[in-house]
Amino acid sequence: MNNQLDWSVIPNNMDVFIQGAILTLEISAISLLLSIPLGIIFGIGRISRNPIIRFISGAYVEIMRGVPLLVLLMWIYFGLGQFFSLGSYWGSIIGLATFSGAFLAEIVRSGIQAVPKGQMEAARSAGMSNFQAMRFIILPQAFRRILPPMASQFIILIKDSSLISVIAGVDLTLKAKNLAATSFRYIEIWTFVALVYFIMTFSLSLIIRAIEKRMLKSEQ
Amino acid sequence: MKKWLAALMMITMLIVAGCGNGGDSGSTAGASNNNSTIQKVIKAKKLVVGTNPGYYPFEMVDTKGKFIGYDIDVAQAIADNLGVKLEVKQYGFDGLVPALQTGEIDMIFAGMSITGERALAVSFANPYYKTGQSIMLQANDNTTKSYEDLDKKGTKIATQIATTGSLLAKGIYKNAEIKDFEDFPAAALALQSGQVDAVIYDEPAIQVYNLQQKGKVKKMDGVISADNLGLAVQKNDFESLQWLNSFLHSYIDSPAELESRAKWFEKSDWLTTVKE
The missing domain is CATH 3.40.190.10 (Periplasmic binding protein-like II)
Structure with missing residues (x-):
């Protein structure tokens, strides 16, 4: 430890950090938006009455949950990449979205199952179709319950996105790695990078908390 | 107990190092023979x-x-x-x-x-x-004759992050995209799976990889830098x-x-x- 801390590397390379942070936000946001429909479809699929749909959904969830994200990213990029030209950018997004989607599916499933059975029966006996009951009665109630675990999942997604550098995905982490490799100011750079990730994830939790509050109000 | 002490010392040193303003504390570590x-x-x-x-x-x-x-x-x-x-x-x-x-x-x-x-x-x-940096290409690439031929929009060149090959590539290429991988095998795999057009890395490693893959990749003759x-x-x-x-x-x-x-x-x- 004969190296003194020198924080000047941070302001001197602020443009690099900003570029990196924007890329991380962009990749996380697109993956997040793609993972939501995946989570809803497979979450409902998990409790479908059709055994084939149930099996496919279960297999998706279990496989994705069981495989490390690192391996999944490499499969997609080096494996699938031989047949479809995905590139690092879309490879990263597909990897993150399908990975996160599996966890969301479990959250959605538990949310739906937590809505009392009577709700579905009442909706059906009021003349609603299965789809209508799901859309207007069950999902809105489930949504409130799943918001907190979903927020955690989104935060994990943002942090997981730092793994995409294994397939040369350019984000805050890769930019920081490159900067550290030429400036050797590891402690300063990684401390600052951690702070940037924290700002991103903490802002997200504040936003979700605000949504929760609004929903609570609209309920009263 | 010893670990505690070491951790405490680390933290203290970090704080001291952070507060210092570039004075003389950096020179003490190497000067004393007992610390070598x-x-x-x-x-x-x-x-x-x-x-x-x-x-x-x-x-x-x-x-x-x-x-x-x-x-x-x-x-x-x-x-x-x-x-x-x-x-x-x-x-x-x-x-x-x-x-x-x-x-x-x-x-x-x-x-x-x-x-x-x-x-x-x-x-x-x-x-x-x-040694020096050299270029590895896809086996069927007959158009790339020199390192300059790779400097085209849309061309992707794989390197290993933080290596001299990566730094060199970023210096000499203005139009091609440089992609940093975690290690050489990953960069080489990206070439073989068609994700990138070339790999820039130390010559001995490329030579050995070429030998191992038996014609699935090829090495451009010569080196483009000295290391x-x-x-x-x-x-x-x-x-x-x-x-x-x-x-x-x-x-x-x-x-x-x-x-x-x-x-x-x-x-x-x-x-x-x-x-x-």
Whole structure:
């Protein structure tokens, strides 16, 4: 430890950090938006009455949950990449979205199952179709319950996105790695990078908390 | 108890280091002979070196999980000379310098090219191997004749993050996209799976990879830069540098070194013992 801390590397390379942070936000946001429909479809699929749909959904969830994200990213990029030209950018997004989607599916499933059975029966006996009951009665109630675990999942997604550098995905982490490799100011750079990730994830939790509050109000 | 004390000292040092304003505290570590890495190694009866396997034929992991290669032979010879045991630790290439700086390892044995920037963070012994960057292409690529041919929009070039190849590529290419991978095998795999058009890396590794893949890739003739590889110790550890330089003078071209060089660079039978 004969190296003194020198924080000047941070302001001197602020443009690099900003570029990196924007890329991380962009990749996380697109993956997040793609993972939501995946989570809803497979979450409902998990409790479908059709055994084939149930099996496919279960297999998706279990496989994705069981495989490390690192391996999944490499499969997609080096494996699938031989047949479809995905590139690092879309490879990263597909990897993150399908990975996160599996966890969301479990959250959605538990949310739906937590809505009392009577709700579905009442909706059906009021003349609603299965789809209508799901859309207007069950999902809105489930949504409130799943918001907190979903927020955690989104935060994990943002942090997981730092793994995409294994397939040369350019984000805050890769930019920081490159900067550290030429400036050797590891402690300063990684401390600052951690702070940037924290700002991103903490802002997200504040936003979700605000949504929760609004929903609570609209309920009263 | 000891661990607690060490942790406390680390934190104190960090705070002190952070508060200091560039004064004289940096020079104390290397100046005193008792603090030199060589003395520490002899006292602990163990030499801990850090490496980044995947840099053929300098450092690889064999099928039994053992570290092998030209660099490992050098490290073993050093340990034998000092009469101590050798321990090899594995890091990402970009994690080696911090590992050395924090004292997790005594020396870096990773075919690290000597550069001015790196020499600001660590100190290098005299070069022990001379090489250069070369270019690996897809086997069916008949249009790329020189490194300039790759500088086109849409061309992707793979390198390993934090290596001289990566820095060189970013310097010479204005239009091509440089993609940094975690290690050479990943960059090479990206080439073989058609994700990139070329790989820029140290020549010996590309030569060995080419040999191993038997015509699935091809190497462009010649090198595009010169690299001198050096062993790194903590910055300004002069006693260790002096000792390493003396050792290298006695080791290079010795029968043991010639045998090691022939084994890793001229023969290829060791390839079968290496993890794919």
